Amino acid sequence: MRPSAPLPRYDIRQTYDWNYAHAPDPPPGIQPPPCPGQWDFCGLPVNSPLGIPAGPLLNSRWILYYAALGFDVLTYKTVRSRERACYDPPNLLPVEPRALAGEGQELAALPDADDYQAWAISFGMPSKDPARWRADVETAKRGLAKGQVLVVSVVASPEQGWTMDDVSRDFARCARWAAEAGADAVEANLSCPNVCTREADLYLLADAARLIAAEFQQAVPRLPRLLKVGLFHHPEEAAALIEAVSPYVHALSATNSITARVRSPRGEPLFGGLRRGIGGTSITARCLEELRMLVRLVRQCGSRLQLVSVGGVTTAEDVRARLAAGAHHVQIATAAMLDPLVATRIRPALA
Numbered sequence: 588m589r590p591s592a593p594l595p596r597y598d599i600r601q602t603y604d605w606n607y608a609h610a611p612d613p614p615p616g617i618q619p620p621p622c623p624g625q626w627d628f629c630g631l632p633v634n635s636p637l638g639i640p641a642g643p644l645l646n647s648r649w650i651l652y653y654a655a656l657g658f659d660v661l662t663y664k665t666v667r668s669r670e671r672a673c674y675d676p677p678n679l680l681p682v683e684p685r686a687l688a689g690e691g692q693e694l695a696a697l698p699d700a701d702d703y704q705a706w707a708i709s710f711g712m713p714s715k716d717p718a719r720w721r722a723d724v725e726t727a728k729r730g731l732a733k734g735q736v737l738v739v740s741v742v743a744s745p746e747q748g749w750t751m752d753d754v755s756r757d758f759a760r761c762a763r764w765a766a767e768a769g770a771d772a773v774e775a776n777l778s779c780p781n782v783c784t785r786e787a788d789l790y791l792l793a794d795a796a797r798l799i800a801a802e803f804q805q806a807v808p809r810l811p812r813l814l815k816v817g818l819f820h821h822p823e824e825a826a827a828l829i830e831a832v833s834p835y836v837h838a839l840s841a842t843n844s845i846t847a848r849v850r851s852p853r854g855e856p857l858f859g860g861l862r863r864g865i866g867g868t869s870i871t872a873r874c875l876e877e878l879r880m881l882v883r884l885v886r887q888c889g890s891r892l893q894l895v896s897v898g899g900v901t902t903a904e905d906v907r908a909r910l911a912a913g914a915h916h917v918q919i920a921t922a923a924m925l926d927p928l929v930a931t932r933i934r935p936a937l938a
C-alpha cells in the first residue's frame with residue numbers, strides 16, 4: 588500500500604539540530620517489496636544490496652525510518668570522540684544538475700528550486716557527545732530487523748600537535764565504542780571534502796591510511812571494517828591505497844561526493860569561495876567511472892577488498908550498472924533524501 592501524501596523528509600530550510608530533533612516515525616502501512624536474489628554485506632546476510640551511506644541518518648530515528656522503507660544497510664552519520672557543532676546553514680544547497688567530470692568545477696546554486704536532483708553538502712561532520720551517540724547506536728541496533736545491518740561511520744578529531752598515531756588511535760577509540768554499542772560494521776571516513784583540517788583527505792596518504800586501517804583492525808577485529816574514500820586524482824594513488832589497506836579492512840566505500848565551487852545565481856562565490864562536496868545526479872557518471880577503475884585496480888593488485896558504490900545512484904538502472912561493474916553493495920544518499928520511497932521502487936526491479 589502506498590501513502591497518499593508525500594512522506595516526510597529532511598527539511599533543508601531548517602538546521603541540522605532541528606532535523607536531528609524532528610526525525611519522522613516509520614510510516615504505517617508500507618511493506619517494501621522483497622528484493623530478489625541473495626545478498627550479503629561484507630559477509631553479513633542482508634535482504635538487498637541497498638543501503639544508505641553516512642550522512643542522511645542523523646540518529647536512530649532516521650535509521651529506523653529508512654529501515655522501514657526498504658534499505659537494509661543503514662549507516663549512522665559520522666561520529667567523533669567529542670562533540671562538534673554543525674556548520675551554519677545552508678547545509679544542503681540545491682545546484683544545477685550539470686554532470687561533473689572531476690573536482691573543482693563551478694556550479695550555480697538553485698536556492699529557490701522546488702525540483703532538483705543535486706546539491707552542495709556542507710555540514711563539517713558534526714557529532715553529538717559520545718555518551719549520547721553511543722546510547723543512540725544501541726537504540727538503532729535494537730530496532731533493526733533480520734537481514735538489516737547497522738554500520739557506524741567514525742572520524743578522528745585531530746588537535747594541534749597530534750601525530751598520525753594519535754589520529755589513528757582516535758579513529759580506533761570511536762570504532763571500539765561503536766562496536767560496544769552494537770554496530771555490525773564500522774567505517775572510517777578518510778575523506779570529507781567540506782573540512783579543511785587533516786582528516787579531510789587521509790585516503791590520499793597511503794601510509795597514514797595503512798596506520799589507521801591497522802589500528803582499526805586491532806580495535807574491532809571481529810567486525811567488518813570499511814574505509815570511505817574520495818575521488819582519486821590518478822590510478823596510481825588508488826593502487827597505493829589498495830595495497831596499503833587490503834590486509835586490514837574488508838571494503839572501500841567510494842565515492843564521498845565530488846567537490847565543486849558554488850556560486851549564487853548572480854555569480855557571487857558561496858561558502859566563502861571554498862569547495863563543497865556535491866551529491867546527486869551531477870556525480871552519477873563520474874562515480875560509475877571511478878568504480879570501474881577501482882574494480883580493475885583491486886583485481887590487478889590481487890586484493891580481496893570489496894567495493895561499496897556510492898555517489899549519484901538514483902534509479903534501479905543505476906543500481907544495476909554499479910552491480911554489473913563489480914560493486915558488492917550500493918548506497919544512496921541524495922536520491923533517498925529527496926524521495927524516501929526510492930528503495931521500494933528499485934527493489935522489485937533488481938530481479
Ligand SMILES: Cc1cc2nc3c(=O)[nH]c(=O)nc-3n(C[C@H](O)[C@H](O)[C@H](O)COP(=O)(O)O)c2cc1C
Binds near residue numbers: 642710776867870898
Ligand atoms: C546530508 C548529507 C550528509 C553527509 N554526511 C556525511 C558524513 O557525515 N560522512 C560521510 O562519510 N559522508 C557524508 N555524506 C556523503 C554521502 O555519504 C555520499 O558519499 C555522497 O552524498 C554521495 O552520494 P549521493 O550522490 O547519493 O548523495 C553526506 C551526504 C549528505 C547528502
